[in-house]
Amino acid sequence: MNRKKSVIWGLAIFLTIIGIFYVTLSMQYKNQFLPKTTVNGIEVGKKTVKEANQEIKKYYREKEIRVMENKKELFTFTGKDIGVTSEFIKPLDKEIRKQNSWSWPIKQISSNHAKLIIKNLTFEDSKLETYISSLLLNQENRTKPSNAEIIKVDNQFSIQPEVKGNFLDQFRVVELLKESFKEGDSKLDLKQAYEKPGILASDKTLESKLGELQKLSELSVVYTITGSKEVVPRETLVSWLGVDEANSITVDKIGVTAYIEGLSVKYSTYEKTRNFKTSKRGVVNVPPGTYGWTLDVARESELLATDILLGENIERTPLYNGSGYSDNENEFGENYIEVDLASQHMWVYINGQRFLETDIISGKPKTPTPKGVFYVWKKDRNATLTGEDYATPVDYWLPVDWDGVGIHDSPWQSIYGGNNYITKGSHGCINTPPTVMSKIYNQVEVGIPVIIY
Structure with a gap:
């Protein structure tokens, strides 16, 4: 009996x-x-908030990341290098308040332990920028990207593919360094920071423009000038x-x-010597x-440039x-x-x-009548000619010109023709018998050509 009581008491004490x-x-x-709790993969089990904060800060300060390019390691850096400045007290305190402290025995033996994620990583921008600027990224020897573009070679249009290059986007480099810490990576590929071309050879708009150019290249452009055809060469x-x-x-x-301008030089008649078949x-x-x-160049x-784009x-x-423009090369008309x-x-x-x-x-x-091709630019009755x-x-x-030369009646002249102009000549005008001049005046229109030779 006593033995039985002893067992019971022993069990009770145990x-x-x-x-x-357990309670303690x-x-x-x-x-x-x-136990076994992790924060961002860092073991913080059995640690207070303050201790966990120090552990996480230490981890990020000392965390080393390898920077690779083309499978070659360029350099390594730590959180201290790029100015990791985070404090985790507040989020850690928030997480510890959510845990069930009475479940510690289960957590102790279970493989299903708490894996906490805290996205509270911050950086000292000035230190990060200083570090980036100190890196020997060899930008001067890198190739900048270039867009795909339409080129013209031997009168043919084609798309020249884009150049991807290996020039680094400094802003992207900074972001990659930050992301590598936040994501817990141990290395990063610098290729992810290459500047990228904005337009690729597969760009639909570029392909459409190429098609338009090829169509425009085959246009027929023909000028008809005074009855002659001028075809713009392809x-x-x-x-x-x-x-x-x-x-x-x-x-x-x-x-x-x-x-x-070339067509104007070839066909225009202004300020040019003409061949004229006389009477x-x-x-x-x-x-x-x-x-x-x-x-009108x-x-x-x-207008031609605009018309071409219409396709x-x-x-x-x-x-x-x-x-004097004429569709049949008859400059002076009838x-x-x-x-x-x-x-x-x-x-x-x-x-x-x-x-x-x-x-x-x-x-x-002393005042000869000028030779040339002129035209009547005005008709006047009862005018006074002055000099x-x-x-x-x-x-x-x-x-007929801009210097006062013209055709008019001359009642003061008694004889016309011959060599009378030598002694009775005008100041340059064409003196005409009055009876004839009235007929001419009434018959001709403003703009009629006057050929003097």
């Missing part, structure tokens, strides 16, 4: 001791992390086409302007005057300035006035037929 031990440790784990058209930095299709307006003396050379036309170049075949008659100074004679042609002809008196030798030493009224006045 259980009491176990209970006290449970109270202890109110301020300590449960290589010339292609030389105008290109793309800007935004990969927008462009037309080289300087090149277009040079081409239109009596065959074909003669007539120097330039006020009559003639030239291509500025406006025509702008349709082009047939144009160019814009021009001046007078209506014109012809003055032969040598024979002192004038013809007027209307609708291709001789309307009248008459002797005239031109400028005297330095004269003021002469006339009934009919047809000015």
Whole structure:
């Protein structure tokens, strides 16, 4: 009986001791992390918040990460190098309050221990920047990335692939260093910090622009100028086409302007000597005057550049300035006035037929009538012609240049033709018999060419 009581008392004392031990440790784990607890993979079991904080800080200060590039180690660094400054007291305190301190026996023997994650890592920016700037990243020998782009070679457009390069994005390097600590990595690949091209060869917009350029390269561009055809050569058209930095299709307006200027030089008549088939003396050379036309290079170049971008075949008659443009190379048309100074004679042609002809008196030798191709730019009745030493009224006045020379009646003259101009010549005008002048005035229109040779 006594033996039985002894066993019972012994068991009671044992259980009491176990209970006290259990309660004591449970109270202890109110301020300590449960066994085998980890924070960000760092063992903090049986440590207080303060002790765990020191352990984690020490871990991150001493944590070493290897930096690799092309399977070669460039350098290593620690948290201390890049200024890890984190304090974990608050998040640790929050986590310890959530744990069940009475479960310590289970945690002690279980493999399913607490794995806590605290994302509270901070860095001293100035120290991190200083460290990055001290690294020998050899940027001057690295290749910068370049975008894929449309190029032109031998009058053909194609896409030149992007260059990936190995130039480092400094901001990305900083972010990688931070991320390697936060993620618990032991090494990082510097390739992840390479600057990347913004446009790849597979870019759909780039491919679309290439298709547009190839289509524009095959356009037919034809000019009709005074009855002649001028076809823009394909290589010339292609030389105008290109793309800007935004990969927008462009037309080289300087090149277009040079081409239109070339056409103007070839076809324009203004300020050029002409061959003229006369009434009596065959074909003669007539120097330039006020009559003639030239291509409107500025406006025509702008319009052509715009039309090309529309992507349709082009047939144009160019814009021009001046007078005398004709679709059939007949510059003077069917209506014109012809003055032969040598024979002192004038013809007027209307609708291709001789309307009248008459002797005239031109400028005297000291003030000769200018030779050239002119046109009547105004019609006046009862005008007074003035100069330095004269003021002469006339009934009919047809000015042909900008210096006061024109055709008018001259009632003061009694004889016309011959060599009378030597002694009775004008200040440069074409003196015409009054009865004939009235017929001319009433028949001709402003703009009629006047060829004087």
